[in-house]
Amino acid sequence: LMQSADQSTFMHEMAHNFLFDLEHIAEIAPESRYAKDLVAIQKWASWKKDAADEYAGTASAAEFRNREEKILAAEKKGDTAEVERLKREWMQERFARGFEEYLRSGEAPAQGLRAVFRRFKAWLTRIYKDVTGAGVRASRLRAISRRNRGKKSKTSAISGRFFTMM
Numbered sequence: 822l823m824q825s826a827d828q829s830t831f832m833h834e835m836a837h838n839f840l841f842d843l844e845h846i847a848e849i850a851p852e853s854r855y856a857k858d859l860v861a862i863q864k865w866a867s868w869k870k871d872a873a874d875e876y877a878g879t880a881s882a883a884e885f886r887n888r889e890e891k892i893l894a895a896e897k898k899g900d901t902a903e904v905e906r907l908k909r910e911w912m913q914e915r916f917a918r919g920f921e922e923y924l925r926s927g928e929a930p931a932q933g934l935r936a937v938f939r940r941f942k943a944w945l946t947r948i949y950k951d952v953t954g955a956g957v958r959a960s961r962l963r964a965i966s967r968r969n970r971g972k973k974s975k976t977s978a979i980s981g982r983f984f985t986m987m
Contacts, residue, residue, distance in 0.1 A: 829921050832945075836917035839941055858940070861933040866919065868892060868911040881918055888914065 840862065847856035873889035876882045888911050895903040919930040920938060929935040 829924075832924055833917045833921055835945060836920040836941070837913055839920075839944075840913060840916050858937045861931075861937055862916055863912065865931040865934055866912040866915040868908045868915075872911075884914070885911075 843855055843859050843862070846853065847859040850856060868889070870893075871889075873882070873885040876885040888907065892904060892907045892911065895907055919934065920941065923929050923934075923938045924942070929938045
């Protein structure tokens with residue numbers, strides 16, 4: 822994936838993709854379990870002043886301190902677009918790091934994320950099992966591909982892919 826990649830990089834990047842997909846699905850299905858999962862994630866992962874303090878003494882301390890300093894500097898400048906971009910980045914990174922920790926320890930960083938992380942892990946496990954073991958189930962992949970090619974909108978293709986996997 823990258824020069825500095827390690828064993829956790831793939832799962833970290835999958836967490837970003839999962840959150841992006843969840844946001845898109847929540848837009849088109851606001852009453853769904855996926856939208857509720859997104860609210861739980863946002864409640865925990867959104868930036869709040871002094872949130873970097875939570876990472877003191879961890880391997881992520883410098884990363885999150887730096888992110889917080891950038892948010893505060895953008896707020897001081899009054900650059901609302903940059904503040905929103907940095908807060909969004911914070912949420913993405915906090916979620917991805919939280920999922921990495923969940924995979925490492927088996928513990929969700931907040932009670933509201935237990936079910937979300939459990940479902941995400943199960944989804945990844947199903948994908949892994951589909952691709953390994955007896956090999957890729959080509960018929961399933963072809964059917965998904967045909968269905969997605971026939972869709973007229975991008976969000977339909979996204980939700981079709983996601984709902985098939987979840």
